[in-house]
Amino acid sequence: MIDYTQLYAALQHIPALRPWLAQLPDQVAEGLSPHRWGDLPDWRAALDALPDIAPSSIQLEDKVRVGSASDASQDQLAELEKQLRKLHPWRKGPWDVFDLFIDTEWRSDWKWERVLPHLEPLQNRLVLDVGCGNGYHCWRSLGAGARRVIGIDPSAKFVAQFYALKKYLGEEKPVDLLPLGIEALPPGLQAFDTTFSMGVLYHRRSPMDHLRELRETLRPGGQLILETLVIDGALGDCLVPEGRYAKMRNVWFIPSCATLESWLRKCGFDNPRTVDLDTTNFGEQRRTDWMRFESLADFLDPESPDKTAEGHPAPKRAVLVANTP
Numbered sequence: 001m002i003d004y005t006q007l008y009a010a011l012q013h014i015p016a017l018r019p020w021l022a023q024l025p026d027q028v029a030e031g032l033s034p035h036r037w038g039d040l041p042d043w044r045a046a047l048d049a050l051p052d053i054a055p056s057s058i059q060l061e062d063k064v065r066v067g068s069a070s071d072a073s074q075d076q077l078a079e080l081e082k083q084l085r086k087l088h089p090w091r092k093g094p095w096d097v098f099d100l101f102i103d104t105e106w107r108s109d110w111k112w113e114r115v116l117p118h119l120e121p122l123q124n125r126l127v128l129d130v131g132c133g134n135g136y137h138c139w140r141s142l143g144a145g146a147r148r149v150i151g152i153d154p155s156a157k158f159v160a161q162f163y164a165l166k167k168y169l170g171e172e173k174p175v176d177l178l179p180l181g182i183e184a185l186p187p188g189l190q191a192f193d194t195t196f197s198m199g200v201l202y203h204r205r206s207p208m209d210h211l212r213e214l215r216e217t218l219r220p221g222g223q224l225i226l227e228t229l230v231i232d233g234a235l236g237d238c239l240v241p242e243g244r245y246a247k248m249r250n251v252w253f254i255p256s257c258a259t260l261e262s263w264l265r266k267c268g269f270d271n272p273r274t275v276d277l278d279t280t281n282f283g284e285q286r287r288t289d290w291m292r293f294e295s296l297a298d299f300l301d302p303e304s305p306d307k308t309a310e311g312h313p314a315p316k317r318a319v320l321v322a323n324t325p
């Protein structure tokens, strides 16, 4: 079910990606190794047990919706839900699969609506989505006209979620999710027309290296879309939480927008600019039936929700765009 044969064949025809292709099968085998992911055989079994249902329609443009309940029998719909629930937690979405509504922790469609107006049109573009989760924005990029989309994310469970949905959204579609972190990309690829890094920078211990790695994925004149946590403040301001941030252990740098723009210039990007600023609310990130762990409401100070549980400024997210020279 997780099958990269078509992707490898297609990448042969993209000369800039050939240096990567030579290493890719080994990287994928490592990324999906059962030594690393003890539950992976269960997730694969869930994928194998998904019922075969031919969807009567596929919608990617204004939401992700595939088929309707009338495409399947009651038994098939029950089996579909049972198998998809084995891939809990569902963080990114939402997904509407044969009228089964996967109400995910995040309204990733809201982020897409903030980002979309600032994209150079995706028609015919080769797109990379770094840290794409289960690939929600990859599908929306395809819906917006991209020629091919490659998502990378080191979490094998998110990869399993992606291929569970790809079974219905179209196994032949030019969109894939590789079980890799950004460090797996060979330096100096200069292959992609558009690269997204959304929700990743604050997880990186070395943000400058992350920005340089992103730059190296892009062809000259390509567009970076960078979405990350920011603080209010002036040029030079940056929060480095010593302990946790919103209960997350792996948060390193949360700059002001002016600081982040200057980091982008420093790392060789042209014309970096902040195009959106948004405080995350309980409508966008919350516990649901498909994500039953703690969520935003548990991460904030119940007395003053403008602070995290640790007393830091509550999550505010910015979208920045920039180009490679």
Ligand SMILES: Nc1ncnc2c1ncn2[C@@H]1O[C@H](C[S@+](CC[C@H]([NH3+])C(=O)[O-])CC(=O)[O-])[C@@H](O)[C@H]1O
Pocket: 092, 108, 111, 130, 131, 132, 133, 134, 152, 153, 154, 155, 158, 180, 181, 182, 183, 197, 198, 199, 200, 203
């Ligand atoms: N080294 C790494 N390289 C690449 N990805 C990584 C790495 N380490 C962790 N990740 C992945 O980065 C993703 C961050 S979520 C953003 C999802 C989506 N982009 C979104 O914008 O909704 C955070 C958020 O919810 O904001 C996770 O899926 C990690 O597995």
